[in-house]
Amino acid sequence: xxxxxxxxxxxxxxxxxxxxxxxxxxxxxxxxxxxxxxxxxxxxxxxxxxxxxxxxxxxxxxxxxxxxxxxxxxxxxxxxxxxxxxxxxxxxxxxxxxxxxxxxxxxxxxxxxxxxxxxxxxxxxxxxxxxxxxxxxxxxxxxxxxxxxxxxxxxxxxxxxxxxxxxxxxxxxxxxxxxxxxxxxxxxxxxxx
Amino acid sequence: xxxxxxxxxxxxxxxxxxxxxxxxxxxxxxxxxxxxxxxxxxxxxxxxxxxxxxxxxxxxxxxxxxxxxxxxxxxxxxxxxxxxxxxxxxxxxxxxxxxxxxxxxxxxxxxxxxxxxxxxxxxxxxxxxxxxxxxxxxxxxxxxxxxxxxxxxxxx
Numbered sequence: 424x425x426x427x428x429x430x431x432x433x434x435x436x437x438x439x440x441x442x443x444x445x446x447x448x449x450x451x452x453x454x455x456x457x458x459x460x461x462x463x464x465x466x467x468x469x470x471x472x473x474x475x476x477x478x479x480x481x482x483x484x485x486x487x488x489x490x491x492x493x494x495x496x497x498x499x500x501x502x503x504x505x506x507x508x509x510x511x512x513x514x515x516x517x518x519x520x521x522x523x524x525x526x527x528x529x530x531x532x533x534x535x536x537x538x539x540x541x542x543x544x545x546x547x548x549x550x551x552x553x554x555x556x557x558x559x560x561x562x563x564x565x566x567x568x569x570x571x572x573x574x575x576x577x578x579x580x581x582x583x584x585x586x587x588x589x590x591x592x593x594x595x596x597x598x599x600x601x602x603x604x605x606x607x608x609x610x611x612x613x614x615x616x
Numbered sequence: 617x618x619x620x621x622x623x624x625x626x627x628x629x630x631x632x633x634x635x636x637x638x639x640x641x642x643x644x645x646x647x648x649x650x651x652x653x654x655x656x657x658x659x660x661x662x663x664x665x666x667x668x669x670x671x672x673x674x675x676x677x678x679x680x681x682x683x684x685x686x687x688x689x690x691x692x693x694x695x696x697x698x699x700x701x702x703x704x705x706x707x708x709x710x711x712x713x714x715x716x717x718x719x720x721x722x723x724x725x726x727x728x729x730x731x732x733x734x735x736x737x738x739x740x741x742x743x744x745x746x747x748x749x750x751x752x753x754x755x756x757x758x759x760x761x762x763x764x765x766x767x768x769x770x771x772x
Contacts, residue, residue: 436637444644451651456673458735458763466755552745556738557665559747560764564667571669607751 459563463607482524484513484546488562490553503561510569514601516541533596534581540600547606566605573601660685660702665740666769673763678731680720680759682713684746685739699739699746710746713753721759737765 486506487495494501496509516523524541531538546566550559571586574597578586582593589597662685673679683702687695691707701708703716721729734754738747754762 433634433637437633437640440637440640440644444640444647447644447647447651451647456676456679456735456765457670457768458673458765459667459669460671460673460733460761460763463751463755463760463762465760466758550744550748552743552748554744555740556742556744556747557740559744560665560667560740560766563764564669564766567669 459560459567461563461605461607479525479543481522482541482543482545484510484544486546486548486562486566488548488550488554488558490551492555492558494562503558503565506562506565507569507572510546510566511573513546514541514544514569515573531596531599533593535577535596535600538600542602545604545606563605567603570601570603574598577601656681656683656702656705658683658702659688659691659705659707660700660739661688662737662739663741664737664765664767667764667766668769670766670768671763673733673735675731678724678728679733679735679763680717681735681737682750683737684742684750699742701746701750710749710753713750714757717754717757717759721757731761732759733761733763734759735763735765 485495485497489495494503494506496506501509513523516526519526519539524544526539527542528537528539529542530536548559548562548566575586577597577600578584578589578593581597582589586594586597660683662683684699685702686692686697687700687707695707701710701713703712708716717732717734721732724732736747736750751762754760
C-alpha cells in the first residue's frame with residue numbers, strides 16, 4: 424500500500440492571493456491609452472533655409488487661434504462648433520467653387536471608380552504661444568472629425584456601409600479620396616504676447 | 617413527538633473555505649488582464665483634455681510618454697509652479713527630450729523602431745508654447761508619430 428501523503432494546509436492560500444490581488448489593484452490603472460494621433464513633418468536640415476512653400480491660395484484653409492482661444496478661419500471669426508462644417512465644405516468642394524480647392528479627376532478603381540477630389544488642399548493650423556492646449560486640441564479634433572465624417576459619407580455612398588465596417592483595402596482607398604492634410608506650421612514669433 | 621434537545625450544544629458548522637483561494641485568484645487574473653501597470657509616478661499635475669475623435673494606442677511597448685504640467689504640491693517648493701516637463705521619473709529640460717527619445721529608441725527592437733509613438737500627456741491648461749517646443753524637439757529626434765493624450769467625451 425502506498426504511503427498516505429499528509430495533506431498540505433491550504434488555509435493561508437486565500438490570504439496570500441488576497442495580498443496579491445490588493446497589490447495589483449494598487450499598482451495598476453484602469454485608464455486606456457487613447458489620443459489624437461498626428462504625424463509631424465520631418466525636420467529641416469540646418470543648412471537649409473526655411474522656405475515658405477508656395478501653395479495656391481484657393482488650396483489653403485488657414486485656421487488661426489489666438490491667445491484668448493478665439494478662432495479665425497480664412498480671415499473670418501468663427502466658433503469651434505462651426506469649424507467642422509467649414510472644413511467639410513472646404514475639403515469636399517462639392518460644387519467646384521473657384522474659391523475652394525482645385526479638383527482633380529482620378530480613377531481609384533474598385534467600387535469607387537472615377538472621382539473628382541481635392542488633391543492638393545492643405546489645412547494650416549497656426550496658434551499663438553499662449554493658446555491653451557485644450558483649445559488647440561478642440562480645433563484639431565474638429566478637423567479630424569470633418570475628415571472622418573466625409574470618409575464615412577463616402578463609404579456609405581459607394582459601399583453602403585459605415586467606414587469602420589469596411590476591410591482595410593477599401594478603407595485605404597477612401598483615405599486616398601480624402602487625404603488628411605493638416606499642416607502644423609513652423610512656429611513663428613509674431614511678437615508681443 | 618418532537619424531541620426537545622436541551623443538553624446538546626448547537627455549534628455552527630465550519631464554513632468550507634477551500635474554494636476561496638480559487639475565487640480570489642480568478643479576481644486577481646481578471647484585474648491583471650484588464651488593467652495596466654502605472655508607467656511612472658506623476659510629479660506633475662495632469663488633467664487630460666477631452667476630445668471625440670480618439671484612436672487607441674495599440675501596443676504599449678511602442679509608446680513613450682512625455683508628461684507636461686505644473687509640479688504637484690510637494691514639488692512646488694523646489695520647482696515652482698511653472699509648467700514643467702517630466703520624462704520617466706524625473707523633471708527634465710526640453711533640451712533633454714531628443715536624447716531621451718533617441719536612447720529609448722535604440723533600446724527597442726530594430727524592427728519596431730520605426731513604429732515608436734510618443735504620447736504627449738499634457739494638462740489642458742498648458743500653453744501651446746511649451747507644446748510647440750516639445751514638438752520641435754521630437755522632430756529633431758525623428759520621432760514623428762505622436763499622439764495627444766485625451767479622454768473621450770460625447771459632445772461639447
